[in-house]
């Protein structure tokens with residue numbers, strides 16, 4: 001058991017998220033006056049111990065302390081109460097009420113989608129929590145089912161929103177110096193993705209995504225990579241699930257508007273959802289049903305949305321928070337370049353975050369998983385941007401993130417009220433194109449072999465063309481057989497074409513050409529060999545070669561005999577009449593004596 005401060009003891013981990021680990025803990029002694037809840041010794045609590053990177057970041061610690069009062073005073077029936085904040089050495093921890101129940105993400109996975117009425121009622125309570133926090137100027141920014149804990153009370157299931165302020169802590173300038181992006185792609189509002197000013201409307205967008213997920217079991221936008229998901233947030237309208245009651249769809253659709261100022265306020269959302277829940281149930285009265293049908297009238301936007309500090313929304317007139325002040329506001333959590341931004345800083349931040357998003361692109365990617373703290377890999381960045389010195393691999397399992405990969409230009413771009421449209425192509429579009437080009441699958445294209453450096457061989461001597469085939473360079477590709485003619489009958493390869501223009505839409509996999517059959521290599525005609533010279537037997541007398549060999553051997557033997565007779569003692573032995581054996585033994589003995597003398 002590890003102590004946290006002097007007042008708490010960690011007992012067992014409950015779960016781990018991107019920003020830290022949550023522990024079941026026990027209170028050792030009553031907390032001091034600085035805690036919101038003093039607690040009793042022995043009481044069980046939940047403690048979120050923030051990750052070391054966060055705890056070691058001076059900005060985070062400063063912010064943690066500064067926001068202490070905000071977090072501690074945030075109390076609501078549907079908000080997990082923060083009881084205390086502990087700063088001790090390298091440790092930052094939030095002490096919370098322990099909620100004895102699963103989070104909504106797990107509940108959904110284990111029990112399947114909610115009925116429309118249940119989904120509306122659960123989300124209405126989450127909207128209540130948002131309304132309270134927005135009124136206090138606190139924007140959650142990471143609303144998702146995993147951050148809604150479920151507990152039971154006398155009225156049934158009570159959702160409780162947790163992790164307030166964590167997203168804000170995690171995207172401190174200090175952390176973004178290390179190029180990290182905090183967010184959960186499946187729930188990221190378009191303005192956050194684009195780095196536009198953010199307000200409390202980002203939470204309404206998150207609530208809309210969550211509501212959609214509750215009734216269908218999956219968020220509206222998904223894809224193989226963070227980048228694909230973010231692109232959909234920006235450019236794609238959510239698909240209406242089949243069988244969803246019209247009033248509930250009206251609410252979802254309004255929450256998911258790309259323009260933040262078109263989304264309802266949290267208060268209105270809560271009211272609208274309750275009206276819908278009353279009107280779509282089996283026993284709904286005609287009045288309730290007709291009130292539900294008129295729900296659109298209840299979904300008025302927030303005239304004074306709470307700005308998210310540091311995103312350019314601070315100090316803006318409430319009503320136009322989504323329209324102005326884009327350029328030059330490099331939001332550290334920005335994921336994608338916004339089309340109107342010309343500031344180098346914004347581009348840099350976009351590079352960082354987009355690289356991060358690309359880094360998460362990998363097999364098995366779950367866009368609704370925990371808050372992503374993605375190392376960024378941006379390669380481009382302006383002076384103020386954060387993405388300039390990327391290069392780390394992304395966190396995605398696949399790991400082959402292209403650091404220059406960014407969001408593609410949107411066809412027409414999302415409607416942006418009052419926002420300036422760029423005149424030329426956005427600088428990132430070029431990067432995007434380059435990345436795509438690099439990732440383009442190798443296209444199998446017929447190629448004139450005379451132009452193919454791999455096939456061109458030095459020709460020793462130009463030979464006559466084979467009689468049955470025209471020479472290579474003159475083949476008529478695709479002419480007679482036509483595209484449909486069976487392979488092998490004709491020289492039917494299509495003519496070489498320039499690569500098709502690049503489009504963002506997923507392209508059908510390149511058509512596989514049948515394997516090219518190489519024509520048999522042409523053989524060079526052999527040069528006539530020079531006739532061999534056979535001067536020794538010009539008349540070709542049979543057996544003469546053998547006789548010559550015999551005569552040669554006889555000559556050698558004669559020479560040897562002459563040498564032996566003249567230079568060895570053999571004639572002497574012969575004269576003495578000694579046998580060959582005696583003479584040889586004699587000779588060997590003499591040689592031995594001689595060697596012995598020499599040795600002495």
Ligand SMILES: Nc1ncnc2c1ncn2[C@@H]1O[C@H](COP(=O)(O)OP(=O)(O)OP(=O)(O)O)[C@@H](O)[C@H]1O
Nearest residue numbers: 015016017018019022046096098099103146370371
């Ligand atoms: N107050 C609490 N009481 C009981 N369990 C909690 C409490 N807060 C969090 N948990 C549980 O602890 C686990 C981890 O929580 P955490 O908030 O770190 O995860 P997360 O939301 O998935 O991560 P993140 O938001 O950092 O991406 C979750 O399974 C959650 O259910």
